[in-house]
Amino acid sequence: MTSYRSSRMLATALTTLVAAPMLAVALPAVSAHAESQTVASIARNEVGGTCSDYNCQYPGAWCAEFTRWVWNKAGANTSGISAAAVSIYQYGKNKGTLHSTPQVGDAVLYDRDGSLNDGDADHVNIVVAVSGDDIQTVGGNESGGVRFRSWFNWKTNSSPVGAGRALAFVGPAGLAETPTAPVSKAGDLFHATRLVDGSWEGFAPLNGFGGAAFFNASQESIAATPDGSTQTLATGNDGKLYHTARYADRSWTGWAPLAGYDGAADFAAKDQAITGMGNGDAHVMAIGNDSKIYENTRFKNGTWAGWTPVGAWQAKKIATAGLPDGSTQTLIVGNDGNLYHATRSVEGTWTGWNAV
Template sequence: MIMPIRRFKQAGLAAIVAATAVSGLMVAPAHASTTSSIAATATAEVGNGPCAHGGYWSGLSSQSTSCGGSGGQSQAWCADFVGWVWSQNGVAHLSAIDNTAASVYDYGKTYGTLHSTPQVGDAVVYNYDASSDYADHVALVTAVGGGSITVVGGNEGHSSGHSQGIVQEESTSQYAEGDAPWGQVISGYISPVVKPSVALNFSQTVGGNYNGDKVSDLFAKDSSGNLFVWTGNKGGAFSTRKQLTGGWNFTQTATADFTGDGFGDLVASDTSGNLYLWTGNAGGAFSTKKLLTSGWNYTQTVAGDFRGTGHADLIAQDASRNLYLWPGNGDGTFGAKKLLTSGWNFTQTTAADFNGDGIADLVARDSSGNLYLWTGNAGGAFSTKKLLTGGWDFTQTTAGDFTGSGHADLIARDDTTGTLYRWAGNGAGGFAAKVQVTTGW
């Protein structure tokens, strides 16, 4: 159970500024049927490497796939394996888990499921250090009884000649908190929180101005791989959806006007790490995809004019939690990446101009459910973060001017009900109370 790559979850940008709070939503820990299903899912993967199923990850932007574009591991992938197994079994709040083992421990603290007695379906975290928010490893408990436990973990087996790691099953009679089986101290057990039985009908929800009317529209993908657009109308309503294409086997979807023609374009990456551009036109159609770059091993890709140049840029994070900016040239091409910050321990990153200065800002959530705003400055720098609210138990957070007011708003999904909500922006970095957009999202 020795891992070749140490994964840190470092401190982010500093300073908290209090703001209006929004009530969060909680759900119950997983039931026995769910935990036994988690154990079965994990056990079925024993012996697989990092590229099984095209890579292990939760399917959310907070994690990147365990399989790199070269066909091997893209990072230490023990947390990616946990995210994948839990995502197959209806576990809630997976946007709080990133590529690090420490984020699983933080999940337990945030949702009140961190404890010291192993249960089937739990994650077990090893060598957690609170001062650095770092942990060596995480695995899943698949059996408890007879004075021992069995665990299944990803990114193991390196000492047995598996250079990329495999999914491995092991048992031990040393399972108390503080015990050190395999030389790694057990820091605690984390039970998953199960979602209610509300189907996820749409994913990759992203806002952008599709038709050039200055009111933001919504893009999303259904479970069959169809990509749709809902055009926005002043006041915050949306038209009936329009199908753009089927077979949308892409992730990291972002939208902005990358070519300067007034119409929204799309960028997205495939499972091989290729990043593509689809340019939009006046008729509402998109061009054939154009390869922008290969080796796009980044997550949380967002778009906006972050420099005040009038050209849309890209921002994304790498597996080491570094956040980068790629400046747009206004013709569908981009300059060399620029490091914005390291230790980006945030998820659900989205972008829009929230304060009306013509420069795109960032909004993101930390592992404790706090939602922050970083306002952009000319040149591509950002202010110290400002706390917008705590208890942000929503997913698929996206931004845009959905009401036609000239101010950027937020839209997000409540996973417990499948309801999509909008928070109208006031142009000064604040937001009104949430308003229901639709159900069955």
């Protein structure tokens, strides 16, 4: 987890503010700006980015620089925003967009002290969805990069990155847009978490690829890995395979297309499956558009082994499961409609397909 001590030190060094009254009683309840789906779309599209992508000057504390970059790309007036998170608070006061309830496109300011009276802020990120008191955010300098955070109650929960409570919301000034809420359609992917006590968190849409609000897919599969993350594989409506990971801290890597076989740019598949392995890797099986069977591995460090064909067999459907000894068991429905099974050893060798 990235430390935010540098954010606090930077804010204090770069910004001098007149002490403000407690936000809980001082801020208006209604925003001075309309919801910005444009800001949300841009922010979602940057999930997975790093400091260098935004020409940030302070690699240890660049959350405000990321927010400024997103707002600027959306066409907002960002004058007055520095690399200090608390400069966004002053910006909101000056522009008349400081308020106490969230809207899409807002910057949300966090502080461990429970007040911005000391003239600093520990963190800032961008609100990309609102449902009652629950929000979704995208922020820079979170776990080393730009991360998406799924639903959390901003009134009762601390920041998803441990940077204190949400104390204020600031809208971007100068945007000329007519807000249009994205509409889900059949095939869009949603995610929910079943907690240890048996209760469920509500379903939320998974971010789309390339800035889309939703990810529309013809098929998806999911697997858990020992570090507490989940690995999701999906076949987009373009027929290509995409992957995203949800870490234990609830952040997402964002969708990325899988590179193709033998130098191809993409991998298109008729069917696919993924399983978590005891060593932290995730093993992927897929049926290519040539109906042949391929395997791939996502290592626990986030890199990929690349596709390898598994013999010359062809199949219609595929499923796979990892075992504690490091082997995998795979089932296919062959082109003859029959069910076949094969085992992949820890060393990577296959037994060959046998009819079930």
